Amino acid sequence: MTDDLASFEAETLARIGAAGDLAALDAVRVAALGKNGALTALMKGLGAVAPEERKARGAALNAAKDALTQAIEARRAALADAALDQRLAAERIDVTLPPRPEAQGLVHVISRTVEEIVAVFGAMGFTVAEGPDIEDDWKNFGALNIPEHHPARQDHDTFYLPGRTADGREKVLRTHTSPVQIRTMTGGPPPIRVIAPGRTYRADHDATHSPMFHQVEGLAIDRHITLGHLKGCLVDFLRAFFGIAHLPVRFRSSYFPFTEPSMEVDIGWNRRTGELGSGGDWLEILGSGMVHPKVLLNCGIDHTEWQGFAFGMGIERVAMLKHGLTDLRPFYDSDIRWLRATGFRPEDVASTATGIA
Ligand code: DAH
Numbered sequence: 072m073t074d075d076l077a078s079f080e081a082e083t084l085a086r087i088g089a090a091g092d093l094a095a096l097d098a099v100r101v102a103a104l105g106k107n108g109a110l111t112a113l114m115k116g117l118g119a120v121a122p123e124e125r126k127a128r129g130a131a132l133n134a135a136k137d138a139l140t141q142a143i144e145a146r147r148a149a150l151a152d153a154a155l156d157q158r159l160a161a162e163r164i165d166v167t168l169p170p171r172p173e174a175q176g177l178v179h180v181i182s183r184t185v186e187e188i189v190a191v192f193g194a195m196g197f198t199v200a201e202g203p204d205i206e207d208d209w210k211n212f213g214a215l216n217i218p219e220h221h222p223a224r225q226d227h228d229t230f231y232l233p234g235r236t237a238d239g240r241e242k243v244l245r246t247h248t249s250p251v252q253i254r255t256m257t258g259g260p261p262p263i264r265v266i267a268p269g270r271t272y273r274a275d276h277d278a279t280h281s282p283m284f285h286q287v288e289g290l291a292i293d294r295h296i297t298l299g300h301l302k303g304c305l306v307d308f309l310r311a312f313f314g315i316a317h318l319p320v321r322f323r324s325s326y327f328p329f330t331e332p333s334m335e336v337d338i339g340w341n342r343r344t345g346e347l348g349s350g351g352d353w354l355e356i357l358g359s360g361m362v363h364p365k366v367l368l369n370c371g372i373d374h375t376e377w378q379g380f381a382f383g384m385g386i387e388r389v390a391m392l393k394h395g396l397t398d399l400r401p402f403y404d405s406d407i408r409w410l411r412a413t414g415f416r417p418e419d420v421a422s423t424a425t426g427i428a
Contacts, residue, residue: 177414184390185268186421200265202251207240210250214369215329228274244272248288256370263292285386292379301380315348330360357384
């Protein structure tokens with residue numbers, strides 16, 4: 072019996088030594104030590120051994136098990152080392168090969184223009200506010216003093232969405248960034264100085280309109296804000312943004328439900344050549360005004376203590392003017408050739424360098 076065990080152990084050790092890879096080694100382990108393995112069977116048979124021999128037999132079996140387990144582990148480590156050596160010998164890196172060309176992404180002209188706008192207003196102390204693309208009709212219209220059945224609601228060619236908000240309001244894709252004014256004023260007390268760039272939507276599609284476009288909203292609320300602040304701020308912005316120190320800027324009386332008085336702002340250009348800053352023609356560029364007292368009241372702000380100005384500007388229009396692009400349609404076509412031709416290198420950071428004396 073003891074001889075049997077000795078020869079079984081010797082045989083198994085020989086098989087362990089001969090195992091050429093990890094799979095073969097594991098087969099040897101299972102055959103000897105697995106649930107149905109030979110040594111396991113011998114251990115199970117211990118009960119049938121005569122009591123006076125059982126102790127010595129048990130010790131011998133345990134010693135054999137330990138020896139085999141150790142041998143398997145040693146062989147496993149040796150095989151793993153050998154496999155690694157082989158891989159290292161086979162894998163070589165040719166450090167003289169030229170690198171693969173790396174795809175360089177570019178910043179879209181809209182993103183770049185937003186960065187430029189934020190840089191100028193940021194330098195004036197404005198921070199960036201945000202709101203969701205899906206709004207309720209109260210923030211998009213009602214709170215802005217655009218009542219139901221007001222023609223402005225139709226003018227905006229609104230995309231209405233199915234379903235209602237939790238408080239029972241109609242859902243719309245925001246038709247302008249002005250609802251961010253409402254979110255900002257209801258979100259915290261004045262003073263406020265924010266700009267809100269973002270996507271806006273109207274059911275309108277032709278050469279100069281895309282159903283999705285971008286606006287930037289501005290809002291300044293404080294105790295003593297006047298029309299003079301509005302004018303100074305927007306003139307400075309337009310001259311800095313376009314980099315033309317003497318850009319002509321004209322304020323023209325207008326109407327928006329959410330401002331009183333309201334003004335549209337034009338810049339001087341040459342309609343024939345498209346050149347900005349001279350030429351005697353005027354180009355409308357943004358809407359603005361003093362925030363209507365009703366809008367302040369709708370947001371819980373005391374209009375006898377606080378007042379301010381607001382403005383809204385289309386980003387595509389100023390992007391095209393500033394960067395010399397004549398067609399709006401390719402903006403959202405994802406044509407890689409157009410994107411390469413018009414994109415900006417991400418490391419060219421927009422600055423507030425303005426060309427203004
Ligand atoms: N929301 C207006 C539009 O989409 C633009 C606008 C005009 C915004 C005057 C303003 C403003 O904040 O004061 O046509």
